[in-house]
Amino acid sequence: MNSEFTIAVHSLALLAHIPEHMASSELIAKNVCTNPARIRKIMSILRKNGFVKTKEGIGGGYILACDPNEVTLAEIYCSISNGTLKPHWCSGDPQEACQVSANMHGVMDQIFTEAEMYFTKYLEQITIQTVLDKVRQGCQENSQQ
Amino acid sequence: MNSEFTIAVHSLALLAHIPEHMASSELIAKNVCTNPARIRKIMSILRKNGFVKTKEGIGGGYILACDPNEVTLAEIYCSISNGTLKPHWCSGDPQEACQVSANMHGVMDQIFTEAEMYFTKYLEQITIQTVLDKVRQGCQENSQQ
DNA sequence: GTAACTGTACGAATTATTATTACAGTACTC
DNA sequence: GAGTACTGTAATAATAATTCGTACAGTTAC
Numbered sequence: 586m587n588s589e590f591t592i593a594v595h596s597l598a599l600l601a602h603i604p605e606h607m608a609s610s611e612l613i614a615k616n617v618c619t620n621p622a623r624i625r626k627i628m629s630i631l632r633k634n635g636f637v638k639t640k641e642g643i644g645g646g647y648i649l650a651c652d653p654n655e656v657t658l659a660e661i662y663c664s665i666s667n668g669t670l671k672p673h674w675c676s677g678d679p680q681e682a683c684q685v686s687a688n689m690h691g692v693m694d695q696i697f698t699e700a701e702m703y704f705t706k707y708l709e710q711i712t713i714q715t716v717l718d719k720v721r722q723g724c725q726e727n728s729q730q
Numbered sequence: 731m732n733s734e735f736t737i738a739v740h741s742l743a744l745l746a747h748i749p750e751h752m753a754s755s756e757l758i759a760k761n762v763c764t765n766p767a768r769i770r771k772i773m774s775i776l777r778k779n780g781f782v783k784t785k786e787g788i789g790g791g792y793i794l795a796c797d798p799n800e801v802t803l804a805e806i807y808c809s810i811s812n813g814t815l816k817p818h819w820c821s822g823d824p825q826e827a828c829q830v831s832a833n834m835h836g837v838m839d840q841i842f843t844e845a846e847m848y849f850t851k852y853l854e855q856i857t858i859q860t861v862l863d864k865v866r867q868g869c870q871e872n873s874q875q
Numbered sequence: 876g877t878a879a880c881t882g883t884a885c886g887a888a889t890t891a892t893t894a895t896t897a898c899a900g901t902a903c904t905c
Numbered sequence: 906g907a908g909t910a911c912t913g914t915a916a917t918a919a920t921a922a923t924t925c926g927t928a929c930a931g932t933t934a935c
Contacts (some may be wrong), residue, residue: 586731587923588819591838595821599830609880616831618823620925625881641881642933658841670815673922674733674893676740678763685744685865686761692864693736696803696856703852707845719840720833732892754911765894770912786912787902818891819924 590666592617593627594658597636598716601653607646627665634664653713659705661713670704671697735811737762738772739803742781743861746798752791772810779809798858804850806858815849816842 595617600608610621610628617624628647631637638650677689740762745753755766755773762769773792776782783795822834 586815586817588817588821591817591819591821594838595830595834598834602830611880616826616828617821617834618831620927621881622883622926622928623924626883629882639881640933641879641931643879644934645880645932647881670731672731672733672736672892674736676733676736676762681761683761684868685740685747685862686763688865688868689740689743689762692861693739695864696853696861700849700852703848704845707848708841711841716837716841717830719837720830723829723833756911766912767895767914768893771914774913784912785902786900786910788910789903790901790911792912817923 586666586669589627590662592619592623593631593661593665594713594716596624596628596647597631597649597653597656597661597713598720600637600647600649601713601717604649607640607644607648609646613647630665636661636664653717656713657709658711658716659708662705662708668701670701731811731814734772735807737764737768738776738806738810739858739861741769741773741792742776742794742798742801742806742858743865745782745792745794746858746862749794752785752789752793754791758792775810781806781809798862801858802854803856803861804853807850807853813846815846
């Protein structure tokens with residue numbers, strides 16, 4: 586998995602943090618610590634999925650178009666990074682006579698797909714607002730564990 | 731996450747498939763489709779965790795040292811790839827005045843850590859024997875879903 | 876018309892992953 | 906004890922994935 590999911594969550598939390606204003610890709614990029622083009626690419630996907638509204642031209646940028654209490658990280662993950670949990674490399678060789686070698690790829694694929702469902706089920710419990718609240722608390726839960 | 735977890739599962743299933751014989755790193759590597767040195771590195775970790783026994787010298791190699799019905803993929807994952815679910819890239823900058831930027835890294839870290847626990851909980855349901863059975867069935871469940 | 880934005884594409888730079896090679900150590904066989 | 910077939914481990918090379926930087930067309934406000 587690459588970091589686009591993380592960046593999407595960060596960006597949406599930031600927009601939820603300043604619900605009154607439009608934020609430019611440059612502003613978001615600085616906050617996230619990446620470059621504006623990458624932000625624009627990710628925000629473009631988020632727009633197509635209805636999470637944000639965008640406005641081109643002077644004074645334009647991005648603004649939240651959803652209720653941060655309603656949208657879960659699962660929806661964001663599915664929009665941006667669905668199916669990227671499993672590694673790219675594949676084990677075994679379908680041409681092999683040995684069943685273990687021939688079928689392992691399919692079996693691991695199945696396992697990772699199902700594992701991703703569990704992963705997603707957890708993300709369903711977290712909303713953009715949850716993330717924003719944690720961020721505003723300075724992530725104090727860390728020190729209590 | 732890299733592919734070491736996949737390779738470990740594949741190797742252990744293969745050893746469970748041929749419980750009578752020792753398998754050399756070269757044999758396992760061919761089955762998995764990688765090189766012997768990589769297999770030896772991974773098997774070395776599995777040995778330290780008690781999943782396999784190794785024997786050096788002529789006629790040596792690797793053999794299963796656990797009950798394939800007892801050992802779950804969760805244990806294997808924890809031995810080999812624990813904590814590798816989250817991407818390497820980090821969002822935000824702790825030095826920033828903006829709370830969102832400053833604390834997002836910690837918050838996402840916490841989320842990924844907890845998500846990994848859910849991921850692991852799923853892997854607890856799958857044993858080496860489960861994988862071996864699926865492989866022997868030619869992974870027919872795929873076509874039934 | 877111009878300035879400030881987004882949308883998108885492409886190549887460069889960086890980083891992660893995998894492969895290769897090498898060699899010391901161990902155990903069996905003759 | 907010499908030779909052979911293994912593991913254990915490290916270092917480096919090759920490959921692939923990820924991220925960055927730049928560019929430019931399209932849009933909107935003034």
